Amino acid sequence: MSTAPTSATIPIEEFETKLRETVEARGATYQHDKALILRFEDDASGADQDAYTLSSCMHDVFGIDDVEDFAIDKTSQSPRFDVLERIVAKVRQLLGARSLLIIAYIGHGIIDMESNGLQLLSESGSQKIDWSLIHESILASTDGSLQNLDVLARAVQILAASDRHSKVRSRTDGVSFTQRFRQAAYALKHAGNLSVNVESIFGELQRLKPSKAPDAVYNIIGNAHLLVLPLCHRSSSNPGNLEESSSNETSVLFKISLTGRPSDVILKDFQQLSNTIPPEFKVTVERAYESNSVLLICRASWETFARIRATLDCVFVGAIKGPCLVQDAVPQKSTRSFGDDIQNRQEG
Incomplete structure (x- = not known):
């Protein structure tokens, strides 16, 4: 955006x-949902802790039990194929029902100025993944498993920590975007909502945004239908002191x-x-x-x-x-x- x-x-x-x-476009609910968290093993910015935070949030707030934390091996010579293989494996588990796959990347990255594409980078810079090549490979697949998968087959909704012109703090430097996402998600849950969409999460992130943090970015590729996530109201861990959204209109x-x-x-x-x-x-x-x-x-x-x-x-x-x-x-x-x-x- x-x-x-x-x-x-x-x-x-x-x-x-x-x-x-x-x-x-009021949105659709899903019969099956999974989450895949990607990060490089070669990362000292606290990505492993952020991955744990996000995994717990997916479970406690959205009721998603199948959350995989995939650390890309620092010795891998083909990290792009490793990631593609994991995504395809998740997709194939979602056959036969209207499904949603949430993919989160935590770590270093840049926007390539020539192609305007997203590059995922290990901390040392020795490993690089062109995200557009992964996306294009999946869309070009003739595998019938894509027909029921909203995110990859018909629409992609992107929620990012900032635009290309801003730098984002890692967990070692202060409060990370993942921690802010968790705070926003719990605030929406505690407000009594039965479900939320990506726009709601984006709005709450912006309302609770620290003054020096960059604006989050929300974008849609494909159709404009909402992706709706039901909120889980089972017993969960105490999320700590959270600012209510109504106090920061x-x-x-x-x-x-x-x-x-x-x-x-x-x-x-x-x-x-x-x-x-x-x-x-x-x-x-x-x-x-x-x-x-x-x-x-x-x-x-x-x-x-x-x-x-x-x-x-x-x-x-x-x-x-x-x-x-x-x-x-x-x-x-x-x-x-x-x-x-x-x-x-x-x-x-």
Whole structure:
């Protein structure tokens, strides 16, 4: 989920269609689920401890009992094939039912500037895995076992610690992303949710994010259907002192540019559309301006923004708390502003 600016303008008809598709993609549950945690044996950053933390979280929070911690042998001359073999073995265990495979990598990695592909690296740099080659190998397989596997066959949902421009702390340097993931997962569970999706986890990660930590990244490859994970409410270990999500209410400002109809009609249509979608997908207009199109500054939850950004070309502005600090400080006559008074314009 890039937060880089874009100048793209979306026809209002396309926006309406894609937003409805996003809302209607309510997700699917799975009959079987497994998790595979990958790390290099050649790693002194605490990846082994993070793997244990994540494995316990998968068991306690999501009820996934089949979690494999696979450490890539530091003497292996073909680490990519070792990983591919483990993934294929997991896939073949998921035959005959709608299934979900969660793959987590803990360790060093870089984004290749030429190919824009993910490179997984051992700490010494002597072992390297091009993740795109693994993904392409699985998708190119004629093995029928892929037909029931959502993640590999039809959609990939990615949750990463940061984008390519940021560095992430390891466990030896402070609180790791895995530890933050665990905190977010337990917070969602203790809030009484029966199930969560990846967007919910992303939203909670952002709400509980330390001030100096980079923003997490969420992205979808393939279809936009939600991946829903039921939460396990059996007796589990005490997760420690966790901050409740309600005590750190944070929402997102984003901008989107719409065209295709007169400005007042676009605003009216947007307002009517936002009134018809469920509350959990609520989007409100903070400001709207007329240009060659209609530029809308909108507010939404992190979860809603993640889903909209996965299917529509909108621009992240920033994370905010509470209302605008400057109320009507700019005279309305200085520009044709359609914000704040949308409802009045409709009624007038």
